[in-house]
Amino acid sequence: MPDLADDFTDTAGRAVLETIRAYGVTAIFGIPGTHNLELYRPLADLGIRAVTNRHEQGSGYGADGWAQQTGLPGVVITTSGPGLQNAMSAIGTAFCESRPLIVLSPGVPRGAEFADVGTLHETKDATAMVGAIAEWSRRVQSAAEAVEAVHDAFTLFRTGRPRPVHIEIPLDVLEAPADVPAEARRSRAVPARVSGDADALAEAARLLTGARTPVIVAGGGATDAAHEVTSLAERLGAPVLTTLNGKGVVDERHPLSLGSNLRLAAARAVAEDADVLLVIGSKLGEAELWAPRLEARGAVIRIDISPSQRDKNLAATVGITGDAAAVGEALLAALPTEIRSPRDLAAERIAIATEMRETAPDAVALAELIVEALPDDAIVAGDSSQIVYLALGSVLQAQHPHSLLYTPTYATLGYGLPAAIGARVASASHPVVTVIGDGALMFCVNEIVTAVEQRLDVTIVCVDNGGYAEIRQNEVDRGMTPVGVDLVQPDWAALATAFGATGRRVDRREDIVPSIREAIAEGGVQLVHIPAGRQD
Numbered sequence: 001m002p003d004l005a006d007d008f009t010d011t012a013g014r015a016v017l018e019t020i021r022a023y024g025v026t027a028i029f030g031i032p033g034t035h036n037l038e039l040y041r042p043l044a045d046l047g048i049r050a051v052t053n054r055h056e057q058g059s060g061y062g063a064d065g066w067a068q069q070t071g072l073p074g075v076v077i078t079t080s081g082p083g084l085q086n087a088m089s090a091i092g093t094a095f096c097e098s099r100p101l102i103v104l105s106p107g108v109p110r111g112a113e114f115a116d117v118g119t120l121h122e123t124k125d126a127t128a129m130v131g132a133i134a135e136w137s138r139r140v141q142s143a144a145e146a147v148e149a150v151h152d153a154f155t156l157f158r159t160g161r162p163r164p165v166h167i168e169i170p171l172d173v174l175e176a177p178a179d180v181p182a183e184a185r186r187s188r189a190v191p192a193r194v195s196g197d198a199d200a201l202a203e204a205a206r207l208l209t210g211a212r213t214p215v216i217v218a219g220g221g222a223t224d225a226a227h228e229v230t231s232l233a234e235r236l237g238a239p240v241l242t243t244l245n246g247k248g249v250v251d252e253r254h255p256l257s258l259g260s261n262l263r264l265a266a267a268r269a270v271a272e273d274a275d276v277l278l279v280i281g282s283k284l285g286e287a288e289l290w291a292p293r294l295e296a297r298g299a300v301i302r303i304d305i306s307p308s309q310r311d312k313n314l315a316a317t318v319g320i321t322g323d324a325a326a327v328g329e330a331l332l333a334a335l336p337t338e339i340r341s342p343r344d345l346a347a348e349r350i351a352i353a354t355e356m357r358e359t360a361p362d363a364v365a366l367a368e369l370i371v372e373a374l375p376d377d378a379i380v381a382g383d384s385s386q387i388v389y390l391a392l393g394s395v396l397q398a399q400h401p402h403s404l405l406y407t408p409t410y411a412t413l414g415y416g417l418p419a420a421i422g423a424r425v426a427s428a429s430h431p432v433v434t435v436i437g438d439g440a441l442m443f444c445v446n447e448i449v450t451a452v453e454q455r456l457d458v459t460i461v462c463v464d465n466g467g468y469a470e471i472r473q474n475e476v477d478r479g480m481t482p483v484g485v486d487l488v489q490p491d492w493a494a495l496a497t498a499f500g501a502t503g504r505r506v507d508r509r510e511d512i513v514p515s516i517r518e519a520i521a522e523g524g525v526q527l528v529h530i531p532a533g534r535q536d
Helices: 004-008 012-022 056-070 082-086 088-097 126-131 143-159 198-210 226-236 265-272 324-334 346-359 361-373 386-395 416-426 438-444 447-453 469-477 492-498 509-522
Strands: 027-030 049-052 074-077 101-107 136-139 165-170 214-218 240-242 276-280 299-304 318-321 379-382 432-437 458-464 502-505 525-531
Touching: 012 143, 012 165, 027 056, 027 416, 049 416, 049 447, 056 074, 056 082, 056 088, 056 101, 056 416, 056 438, 056 447, 082 088, 082 101, 082 126, 088 101, 088 126, 101 126, 126 136, 126 165, 143 165, 198 276, 198 299, 198 318, 198 324, 214 226, 214 265, 226 240, 226 324, 240 265, 265 346, 276 324, 299 324, 346 361, 346 386, 361 386, 361 509, 379 386, 379 416, 386 432, 416 432, 416 438, 416 447, 416 458, 432 438, 438 458, 447 525, 458 492, 458 509, 492 502, 492 525, 502 509, 509 525
Parallel strands: 027 049, 027 074, 074 101, 101 165, 136 165, 214 240, 214 276, 276 299, 299 318, 379 432, 432 458, 458 525, 502 525
Antiparallel strands: none
């Protein structure tokens, strides 16, 4: 009897995955389905780890956590129809946060587009659906076109603003033999980094050389330029503020770092009072600033890989299009070699810390205990939970970029746990912890069993404030009787145990630090439940 596998030895699915593997990707996230099996068949043979999430939104966020640790794009495989639709929130997140993501999905066979005849998972126009929120979405017509789309994706991630892409492969193409030569499946050389226009660089160097109170703001586009940004800060004696996406670009223990505190007026004032403000890789969005805009009073130099970003939200006096590291290196070469004395930032630090504590004293106090319990090299995945955006994002001092995984712009609930899973799959050498509110954890609680199944060491710190506390306060502030926000809570420790993890409930404040430390040291999947405001 012939082996059915012989019919699928070299399909378009294999050609696509071979190409992705050639660029260094060693893990994919997704859920096998009726129509995507030829994307799964070659994984083991290619040495690609398959992580099966319990919802495709978790697949997208797992891929994002993996990507932030590896510097490679995350890859998600969905099935057609509902599987792809389930990943849409993650695709939207990757677009808003400028994260590299490749989503592969099967599609209806060629010739069956818009048939509306009731086939399984039939979708009106999947490519258009994803294209509405992704950087691009393509329905390919051949294996060669699918492979070329993969190369185009990697070129985008290396030379432009990294954002999600979607490749839809019609089922008849996906399962057919691939007429794609081996050399076409190999990775392509990395294009040279763009270091910016010479005249713009010279003008930027002139402004910075004459500046008395320069300040640097670094965003997510600067995470690959940590050395250059730190060197610029030291050369100029300039304080550095980062967005949350840029957190750790400069070690937050550095004397010139003022942390990722742009949401605080005291921190924004430092940037606004600069006579020259150097903005590297940030659109200065309202969601990061917690204010409509940054009002710079001096000259503004903006460095961005995308020319469309250079004047967004704040007009540039000098705009430089280029890679942050390459432009930073060119600027260093153009500046005087003398290292200026660093500014004394004691007063600024006091003002920032005072405002932070006055804004959310209870959250800050709890965040300080959580941070005290964490190893210095921990990777922390946050969620759109009060404990994170009111406190942990500021209290945690990151030594490196991507030490805090977070989505400040899209602010999706349910990001933290799957992102932590992806980070742990990528890096077994760092402790991985997610700090997440009870409301957010309920969006992704099914991923606990994913972590158990993958035999990962992940600690979940669940800060339980009884539901959607911020929205409750919003309702009260509008004169509403709270509705839909005070939520029934499960026995979190028991729920974790039912999934095969270890659950712990912390009822005394003095037990928070030792409980988290013990959970991390014990390993495996651990859940530490902290009923916020209800400890003895």
